[in-house]
Structure formats: structure tokens, C-alpha cells
Amino acid sequence: QRSTPLPPSHFDIGMVASPYVKVLSAVSYGVASVLSIMANKKVLYGHKFGSPMVLLLMHLTFSLVLLETLNYIGILRLRPYKIDLAFKMAPLSLTFVVNILASFFALSRTSIPMFTTLRRMTTMFVLIMQWKFLGMKPSSTVFKCVVMMIVGAILAGIGDFAFDPFGYMCVFVNNTLTAGYLVATKFYFGTLKLEAMDVLRYTCAMSIPLILIYTATNGELEHTLESMGEDTKSGLLSLLLVSGLLAFAVNGTTYWCTQVNNPLTTSMTGQLKSVLTTMIGMFLFPDVHINPTFLIGIGIGTLGGILYSVHKFMESREKAHREKKLDQSQADDENPSSLQLNCTTPRSLHVVTPRGS
Numbered sequence: 001q002r003s004t005p006l007p008p009s010h011f012d013i014g015m016v017a018s019p020y021v022k023v024l025s026a027v028s029y030g031v032a033s034v035l036s037i038m039a040n041k042k043v044l045y046g047h048k049f050g051s052p053m054v055l056l057l058m059h060l061t062f063s064l065v066l067l068e069t070l071n072y073i074g075i076l077r078l079r080p081y082k083i084d085l086a087f088k089m090a091p092l093s094l095t096f097v098v099n100i101l102a103s104f105f106a107l108s109r110t111s112i113p114m115f116t117t118l119r120r121m122t123t124m125f126v127l128i129m130q131w132k133f134l135g136m137k138p139s140s141t142v143f144k145c146v147v148m149m150i151v152g153a154i155l156a157g158i159g160d161f162a163f164d165p166f167g168y169m170c171v172f173v174n175n176t177l178t179a180g181y182l183v184a185t186k187f188y189f190g191t192l193k194l195e196a197m198d199v200l201r202y203t204c205a206m207s208i209p210l211i212l213i214y215t216a217t218n219g220e221l222e223h224t225l226e227s228m229g230e231d232t233k234s235g236l237l238s239l240l241l242v243s244g245l246l247a248f249a250v251n252g253t254t255y256w257c258t259q260v261n262n263p264l265t266t267s268m269t270g271q272l273k274s275v276l277t278t279m280i281g282m283f284l285f286p287d288v289h290i291n292p293t294f295l296i297g298i299g300i301g302t303l304g305g306i307l308y309s310v311h312k313f314m315e316s317r318e319k320a321h322r323e324k325k326l327d328q329s330q331a332d333d334e335n336p337s338s339l340q341l342n343c344t345t346p347r348s349l350h351v352v353t354p355r356g357s
Helices: 019-044 052-073 083-109 112-118 122-134 140-158 165-192 196-219 220-230 235-260 263-284 292-334 336-344
Strands: none
Touching: 019 165, 019 235, 019 263, 052 083, 052 196, 052 220, 083 112, 083 122, 083 140, 112 292, 122 140, 122 165, 122 336, 140 220, 140 292, 165 196, 165 292, 196 220, 196 235, 196 292, 220 235, 220 336, 263 336
8 A cells, every 4th residue: 555645844945945044044953952951951950940850741741732733734744653663763762851851960960061061072972882883983083073072071070160970970871872862863764764853753752651650650740830839930930831942942943954954064053052052151150160270171172072063064075075076977987978979079179270371
């Protein structure tokens, strides 16, 4: 039985997007990501929101409602639910949920500049996993950039007077799971032919019931809801709504930016937003203790991240150029008559006649 093709989506504009749309998508991703980190930090640190698990439940529920709404009105085109696909997606969804949970715990226990600096070490974990599982050995330039990120993180850690061992451990768990998630998605996207929004939809649909049961049975959900009911003057409810909206916006704008540009543009935008997040976080929250060692470490780590993105961008351009030349060479080999025609056509010859003849 032949499957009915899905109708076109308003997001399927990658090859025809104007330069303005491409710039808008990158700026939207950067702004949404920065604001999302700030909002989550304000909820977890500023309001002392004691349940990252309930916060994750709210984010997933909010994202699923928006996904189903956008799919219903035709802005997105999502594939129908399938039980066998859900079982195949279960490990990736579990990794995603634990990864986000680790980031919430880390963000509540570390300053934003330290968090973003340590998060750059995700690249190291990705390279290790790609080398071990995919056989992809990094170049010497990439290795040097990663060393800069590691040295920067170490120096920033030495200068971090608010050092929290549990917070640091959560960041490294976050980095490891992020690397595993990124490597695994290459397999899932390639074999299951899923888009990023399909993955997010399955993750939300499978995770919400499990988290709801867990938080309801241990009393965490009831305690959090009671605390939120008592706290009506601080604006926590409004901030939670904004936080959930931004969490979905990050996923949506990441997908949009990658669709109309390319993954490298998204990666470079991510590095630039990390710089902006670090600068804002230094002055917006009181848990940052600035000193020379801390600033040098932040600077080295940031420079390493920027150099890495620039190198990957140049590497991608060289690869595309080589592939274009190879395709042209193969086309010439398959159609040698065109070469002969070009060589024998009188208009292709330019004869110089001596003046005295």
C-alpha cells in the first residue's frame, strides 16, 4: 500500500529563502536561546524554584500543545504517531529528557558565565564519541581549538569563587548526554527519516506521562503547585509561562535556522549567543564573582569556541568546492563529445595573423 505524501509545510522554504529570511532565522535563534537561559536562571535561582523536574514537565507539556496546534492548522507537517517508531525513539527521548534535566540542575548551581564556558566542552565529548563510534578523527586545528576550550574552562574554574561540585558534575553530565544525543541523532535522522520537530513531538508525548507519574507519586508536583499558589505577587507564574514559550522557541528557531541556512550557520550563531549570554550573565545575576583568573579563563574558552566555528565553516566551504569540482569532472567524463565539440568549433579558436601577411 502506497503512503500518501504529506502536504507542504510553511517551514519548507530552505532553498528559496531570501537573505532577509536567513538573517532573521539566525537572529531569532540567538535571541530565543539567550532569553531562554536567562528566564530559566531567573526561575531556578532568582525565585528559588525547587523542582527542575516539574519545570521540565511544564516545558514539555507546553511544547507538545504548541506542536499539535501548529500541526493542526498546517504550519507544521508532522508524521502520524506509530507504536513501533515510539519504541525505536525511546532511548533517544530518554537521553533528551535526562539531558535537559541535568542542564536545569547545573544552571541552578552555577553562574551563567561558568555554565556557558563549561558547556563549550561538549565539543570535546562529541569528538571523542565520533572518533570511537563513527571512526571520525579530528584534525589538528580542531584539536587545538578544543584544548583552548579545556584550558579556558580550567582557568575559569580556578577563578570561580562560587565553585559548586554538584553543579559542575551536572554540567559534565549535560555535556556527555548532549554529545551522545547529537551523535545518536545522525543515526536516527538517517535511518528513520524524521525531522527535528517529529523527534521533539515523540519526546514530549512519551516523557510527559512518565514525569507526571514520578512527580505525582513522590509529592513533588503537589508541593510545587502549592508553593506556586502561595506565590502570587512575585510574577513567578508569568515567568514560567514565558520560560515554556522560550523553550519551544529555541527548538523551533533552531529548526528554522538550520532549514533556511545550514547547520554551520546555526553552530556559529550558537557561539555568538554564548558570548552575549556570558556578558549579560556577568552583570544580571549576583552569583558571579569577577577576578582576573576567571576573566582570562572565560576569554580563552570563548576564543576557542569562535575559532572552532570559523574553522568548521572554512572546512565546509572547501569540502563543498571539492565536491563541485568532482561532480563537474564526472560529468565531463560521461559526456566526452561536448569536449570534442568545444575543441573543434571554429568560434572557440582564436587565430592571430601577423601584420605583414
